[in-house]
Amino acid sequence: MNEKLFREMQDAGRVPIDVARMDEDGATLEGATGDILDLHSEYIRPLGGIAYSLEATPAGPELLVRGSLRATLEAECSRCNRTFSFDVSVDGFAESFELDPAAEFLDITDAIREAVILEIPAFPVHDPGCKGLCAQCGADLNDGPCGCAAKGSDSRWGALDGLGV
Ligand SMILES: [Zn+2]
Ligand SMILES: [Zn+2]
Structure with a gap:
């Protein structure tokens, strides 16, 4: 186990899973990532990282990760331009990752980021009835x-x- 690399990834706000030392019951992962949501958007900005509550379960050569994700964002309303904040949540996150027998840990940060980005509206409105x-x-x-x-x-x-x- 490369403890140093594992810690560096955590310090960078990423979500590595210690698969080498995981028993067959799996593991519970609770926490929040760092500022990993690079949206490259003038209009939508993340306010902090992604909160996650996940269960990781080994299933043969794969690791099944299920649970929920939540992020708070700030945006300019696409209709009236006012700035507002809103939450994006993914309640049914479920992804399986192939386990590399040689790998000591699995980094699921990119999958978490992509699942949240898919839920971000392209044209956010501060209220569905915005005039x-x-x-x-x-x-x-x-x-x-x-x-x-x-x-x-x-x-x-x-x-x-x-x-x-
Ligand atoms: Zn509006
Ligand atoms: Zn007018």
Whole structure:
């Protein structure tokens, strides 16, 4: 067992499993990763790591890992631009990993990260009923009507009138 490498991985916020010393009953894994969610997004940012609660069970040449994952993220609403935070959870995480008999541990960090990323909405909204911004004046319609709608579909002609056309 390369204790030093194992500790370095844990210190880096990763999730290595000590498979070499695991008995046949498996192991319970509880904790949180470090900041491993590199989303490369201007609009969505992770607030900390991924909390995990997992059961690892050896099954022949594989290790079955099941449980739940949770992460908190911050995003700009795709309709109204306000910043809000939300949780993403994966309740039915289940993944089997092939065990390399020569390996002392198994690193499941990438699988955890990918499972959470799949649950992140491409266009997050701060509320399912978000009314967004007025396309004409930019007002936040969640704060109430801006008046543009009252002018109806003629407003673009109104804008031309304003230009003296
Ligand atoms: Zn919104
Ligand atoms: Zn408006």
